[in-house]
Amino acid sequence: MADHTLDAKGLNCPLPILKARKALKDVAAGETLEILSTDPGSVADFQAFCRQTGNELLESSTDESVFRFLIKRPAA
Amino acid sequence: MSTEAQFVSDEAHSAPVAVPATKSMSIIVTKGSLDWAYPPFILASTAAAMGLPVTMFFTFYGLPLLLKKLDLQLTAAGNPAMKMPMMGAHMGLPNILTALPGVDAACSKMMKNLMNKKGVAPIEDLREMCLDADVRMIACQMTLDLFEYSLDDMIEGPELGGAATYIECATQSDINLFI
16 A cells, blocks of 8 residues: 555646656655656556656556556655 | 765666766757657656756747647658557558648657546646646747747746756756757
């Protein structure tokens, strides 16, 4: 179970990333953020985002047309 | 710029990928139509969200993108690639029709409706997110004089500067884009 959840369904590039960045500000070190998106481009984008920002992409999955990402903020 | 690299585990490729600690980006924004306003604001807001310091330099037709009230328009004239999805097909306009009064306004309205339907952010929102993320914005002084704009007409946040201000910034940036 994620510590925080962000519903970014219906939003297009780059909004899921921008909203995730904003949501991560409220996520403590070591906690997780779950993001739900309907933008197929967000699959590649969250990988790139996590590589660049040092957050850990724990999960990337698809359920029907909803993409789910689980991001962990690195422990301080 | 620091060249220090950190290793970040990459689930998708399983091998660690080296990414530099901090890169920075600058964008020269030269176009102010509805369609051309998107690339600079999308890239600037995303880069800022990924931790890059970003500077945007607004010059010529890009400068009005800093006005408080935006009413962005586009034109299909001279743009054969602009085809709107319509009833399962894609429709473009022959150049001669694009000159008719009201056609640009109709195209702009269609594009805005389409963007709204597809969850694409309005330019105003992306601009706001750039400011929230501390994107540095420079308004070109010469353009301001040339087109008789005043900083009072602009949103709060941009500073005034010229070519030298931008060049200094560009020499310190890892990525410099002209849009």
